[in-house]
Every structure is written in structure tokens, then in C-alpha cells.
Amino acid sequence: MSSPLAFSPGGYRFVRGVFPFSAGVAALPGHEIRRVCFKEPVAFDRGFELIKEILTQAGRPLTALCACELRSPAQFTEPGFRAFNRRYVATLGQWGLFDGEINPVARSNVCPAIDPPPEPSFHAFAFTIASAGAPPSFVIAGSGEVPEGHKEYLDHIIRRGDTSPDGLAKKARFVLGELERRLCAIGHSWGDTTATQVYTVHDIHPFVAQEIVGRGAARAGLTWHFARPPVIDLEYEMDCRGVRSERVVCGRSRTCDP
Numbered sequence: 022m023s024s025p026l027a028f029s030p031g032g033y034r035f036v037r038g039v040f041p042f043s044a045g046v047a048a049l050p051g052h053e054i055r056r057v058c059f060k061e062p063v064a065f066d067r068g069f070e071l072i073k074e075i076l077t078q079a080g081r082p083l084t085a086l087c088a089c090e091l092r093s094p095a096q097f098t099e100p101g102f103r104a105f106n107r108r109y110v111a112t113l114g115q116w117g118l119f120d121g122e123i124n125p126v127a128r129s130n131v132c133p134a135i136d137p138p139p140e141p142s143f144h145a146f147a148f149t150i151a152s153a154g155a156p157p158s159f160v161i162a163g164s165g166e167v168p169e170g171h172k173e174y175l176d177h178i179i180r181r182g183d184t185s186p187d188g189l190a191k192k193a194r195f196v197l198g199e200l201e202r203r204l205c206a207i208g209h210s211w212g213d214t215t216a217t218q219v220y221t222v223h224d225i226h227p228f229v230a231q232e233i234v235g236r237g238a239a240r241a242g243l244t245w246h247f248a249r250p251p252v253i254d255l256e257y258e259m260d261c262r263g264v265r266s267e268r269v270v271c272g273r274s275r276t277c278d279p
Contacts, residue, residue: 025207028125030084030117032149035125036206038162039169041106042128045161046087046147047207053155054087056264058145059272062092068143069112071272076148083116088147088160088262091130094137096253099173105141129163129260131220131248147264156265159207163220163260164199165250166192178254189221190228192257197236200259211237213263220248220258 025034025047032052038044048054063071076085097105113119118126147160166179175181179195180188204210217238219225225245233239238261250258
């Protein structure tokens with residue numbers, strides 16, 4: 022995995038990923054990452070508006086946005102996912118984050134199996150602030166059970182169509198390995214995480230002890246979202262972060278924090 026690249030306008034560095042997102046971000050010295058979660062999913066366009074409001078209130082440029090957590094109504098076909106990604110990066114381009122080739126912003130995007138939003142929506146986002154002497158902070162983008170960088174997903178999915186305990190364990194093993202590579206690329210490990218999230222509608226209990234807890238991935242606990250990865254035939258996704266400052270807002274305006 023390539024060495025991180027500095028994105029000075031945002032106050033962070035990132036591991037280059039694929040077209041719509043980076044593999045992970047870490048605050049540059051003199052900065053820290055803060056995470057904001059919405060109490061309810063906020064529709065896509067309104068979500069960007071609220072993010073802009075919150076960044077402005079914090080005195081930060083739009084380029085300080087470093088990670089997004091999205092929720093979608095249902096899994097996409099591959100062409101549908103590409104179309105959605107073009108819509109997503111259009112705003113990032115307007116904000117000075119996406120130059121048409123490289124995208125520094127990390128992302129996860131999953132589909133709740135129960136009570137999904139009616140349209141793609143924001144669940145949370147992260148941004149940097151200036152903070153002298155702040156401890157390291159980072160966000161690792163979501164990974165499903167498929168190597169990234171291929172033109173087509175379907176032919177490369179790990180144990181495609183196999184949701185047996187053995188098949189799911191192999192999917193999880195691949196995803197955990199990918200997150201470990203991303204953590205290593207920014208100079209961190211599971212011991213530095215403050216949260217790990219798993220997204221699947223399948224039973225994780227047969228392998229959670231050995232593959233997740235045993236590898237140290239649940240050091241700060243494990244949050245299981247009953248949701249699917251964003252592309253049809255993907256069954257398992259995870260992400261993680263090391264962020265010490267988090268808050269929840271109601272999702273209507275920056276003045277309605279609970």
C-alpha cells in the first residue's frame with residue numbers, strides 16, 4: 022500500500038484509494054479529527070448543507086472534511102454505484118477536495134436492512150480542527166470482501182455467494198487484513214482504535230472470537246450494524262477509527278444539538 026499523501030488544505034494525510042474515496046485519513050501534526058454523527062440519517066443534499074454549516078461554525082474550510090459515513094436505501098448494481106459515486110464526488114470537487122483523479126476523503130456506505138432511508142443519506146462525518154499537541158487521530162475507510170482497484174467487482178468477491186459460517190469467516194479474514202494494511206500505512210494498529218464497526222446481516226458469532234476479538238480488532242468494543250455493503254453480492258464490511266472527540270447532532274441545523 023502506498024505511503025500517505027499530505028493534504029495540507031485539510032490538515033490531514035491520506036492513503037490513496039480508489040476513485041470515490043481514500044483508504045484512510047490521519048490528522049497532520051497540529052490537528053485532530055472530530056466526528057459528528059446525526060441522530061437520524063440526513064438526506065444527501067441536505068447532509069452536505071449541514072456539513073458546510075458545521076464546518077463554517079467551527080471556523081474550518083470545506084477542505085477540512087476528511088471522512089463520510091453514508092446510508093443507502095438498498096444495494097447498488099455496479100453501474101448504479103458508479104453513477105452514485107459521480108454524484109458524490111461532484112460536491113467534493115466543488116469544495117476543493119477532489120481534483121478529478123485523487124480523492125482524499127475516506128468513506129463508508131452501507132444499506133440498513135431494516136428501516137433504511139428513502140434515499141442516500143449521511144449518518145456521520147469527520148473533519149479536522151487545529152489543535153496543538155493533539156494525540157494522533159485517524160479514520161479508516163470501510164472495506165468489503167473484495168480487493169479494490171478492479172474495473173468490475175463481481176469476479177473478485179471473496180467466496181461470492183457463500184454465506185456459510187466458513188464462507189463468512191473467510192470474508193471477515195480478508196476484510197480484517199485489509200483494515201490492518203490501511204492502519205499500518207498510516208502508522209497505527211488495532212491498539213490505537215477507539216471504535217470498530219462491522220456491517221452485515223449474517224451471524225458473526227461463529228468467528229467473532231477468533232477473527233475479530235482474537236486479532237485485537239475489538240479493543241474498544243465492536244459496533245454491529247445490521248446492514249449490507251453498498252454493492253449487490255457483497256455481504257460483509259468493516260471500518261474503524263481512532264477519534265477522541267465525537268458528538269451527536271439532531272440533523273436539522275447546527276443549533277439543534279441535543
